[in-house]
Amino acid sequence: MNIRNHAAHKTIILKLDSLDNDLAELLRAFSQGMNHTSQIVFGIVKPIGSGQIQKLAYRYLRDKLNLKSQMSCNVARQVSGAYKTLQEQVNIEETEWQLLEFSPTSATFSFERDFGFSKDTLSITTLTGRKKYKLLNYAYAQRYLDGSWRYLASKLCLHRDGSYYFHLACEKYIPDKKVTDASTFVGVDVGINCLAVASTTDKKCKFFAGGEIKNHRNVRKNERRRLQKAGSRYLGTRSSMRLLRNLAGRETRFMTAVNHTISKRLIEFATENDVSVIGMEDLTGIRKRMESKVSQEFRYEHSSWAFRQLQGFVEYKAKEAGIAILYVNPEYTSQTCPRCNHISRNNRSGLSFRCEKCGYETHADRVGAMNIEHRTRDLRYIFESQGGNVSPPDATRLFA
Ligand SMILES: [Zn+2]
Numbered sequence: 001m002n003i004r005n006h007a008a009h010k011t012i013i014l015k016l017d018s019l020d021n022d023l024a025e026l027l028r029a030f031s032q033g034m035n036h037t038s039q040i041v042f043g044i045v046k047p048i049g050s051g052q053i054q055k056l057a058y059r060y061l062r063d064k065l066n067l068k069s070q071m072s073c074n075v076a077r078q079v080s081g082a083y084k085t086l087q088e089q090v091n092i093e094e095t096e097w098q099l100l101e102f103s104p105t106s107a108t109f110s111f112e113r114d115f116g117f118s119k120d121t122l123s124i125t126t127l128t129g130r131k132k133y134k135l136l137n138y139a140y141a142q143r144y145l146d147g148s149w150r151y152l153a154s155k156l157c158l159h160r161d162g163s164y165y166f167h168l169a170c171e172k173y174i175p176d177k178k179v180t181d182a183s184t185f186v187g188v189d190v191g192i193n194c195l196a197v198a199s200t201t202d203k204k205c206k207f208f209a210g211g212e213i214k215n216h217r218n219v220r221k222n223e224r225r226r227l228q229k230a231g232s233r234y235l236g237t238r239s240s241m242r243l244l245r246n247l248a249g250r251e252t253r254f255m256t257a258v259n260h261t262i263s264k265r266l267i268e269f270a271t272e273n274d275v276s277v278i279g280m281e282d283l284t285g286i287r288k289r290m291e292s293k294v295s296q297e298f299r300y301e302h303s304s305w306a307f308r309q310l311q312g313f314v315e316y317k318a319k320e321a322g323i324a325i326l327y328v329n330p331e332y333t334s335q336t337c338p339r340c341n342h343i344s345r346n347n348r349s350g351l352s353f354r355c356e357k358c359g360y361e362t363h364a365d366r367v368g369a370m371n372i373e374h375r376t377r378d379l380r381y382i383f384e385s386q387g388g389n390v391s392p393p394d395a396t397r398l399f400a
Pocket residue numbers: 337338339340341342355356357358359360
């Protein structure tokens with residue numbers, strides 16, 4: 001069984017009780033160091049590595065500014081990185097070579113080398129040596145300081161409110177749950193009235209509404225219609241093409257934002273219900289399926305890329321949460337009776353589902369998710385009967 005690990009990343013904002021002037025002094029020295037170093041790289045007119053920067057600026061950083069050696073390393077690394085990013089933008093002609101300036105509002109620290117924790121206290125290296133600062137929001141931060149997270153390079157920041165905060169970057173490795181050990185599943189259906197419906201093994205159900213989106217899309221559709229009605233004289237001109245392109249771009253960005261939100265809420269729902277496997281439809285043949293499921297009027301609103309994007313978001317967010325994904329056969333999921341498996345178009349009428357054979361009744365939008373959950377659970381038994389030799393990532397794209 002090959003179990004892969006996935007890292008979860010988080011930045012925890014810790015508020016510091018800072019009564020002295022040391023942090024202000026430190027940020028001032030750090031930004032001075034950054035700006036001095038920046039002048040050097042700017043003059044060379046190409047990005048250079050942090051080792052080289054160190055050599056050129058060492059005297060100034062250490063002797064003049066009194067920065068500790070780890071801190072001057074951090075200055076060099078950060079400036080080097082900033083100019084590399086600038087060069088990438090220059091290469092694609094987004095901007096031109098310029099002097100980068102840094103304000104005295106943040107400084108970078110490396111775990112153990114120049115920061116550490118003991119209980120509710122942060123200790124960091126300042127210009128006058130190691131100093132301790134009490135965390136004002138320790139109650140919130142406690143669970144990230146219990147030793148289960150690994151700390152990465154983090155930042156001391158001066159916020160607009162005039163207080164000092166430590167932006168603690170941390171990560172944690174989360175092992176995948178095994179599909180064959182799973183007991184709670186959730187089926188996720190992408191729908192028309194609702195963007196997604198989720199149903200768990202113990203019959204908990206959640207609708208992820210699409211009303212907002214329908215509204216938004218109607219506005220866009222009207223804009224597009226108006227544009228098309230404007231007549232052939234305008235249509236096909238450069239500005240009309242640009243306008244259409246802009247509309248499409250806005251729509252793409254909008255759907256992407258919506259998909260991010262829905263996938264996030266979906267993972268929250270799965271985590272709250274202790275789900276270890278999420279089942280979704282294999283949408284390889286989605287166009288065909290949508291044609292039977294969606295009326296002509298709505299068809300264009302349900303572009304397959306948006307569904308695939310949603311699934312992709314769910315997939316990577318599930319991985320971070322240690323939840324496996326299985327894809328199941330999407331055929332007849334909306335027409336099959338979740339109780340007796342009888343398949344018929346007549347089982348559905350509008351928003352209600354009533355099995356013509358056994359009389360089972362429920363909300364029509366829920367049926368797809370329930371059937372997907374069943375098929376996902378069936379897949380698990382297939383794996384088990386094969387000796388449980390399939391790990392979650394390899395199991396994707398298999399059919400029930
Ligand atoms: Zn039935």
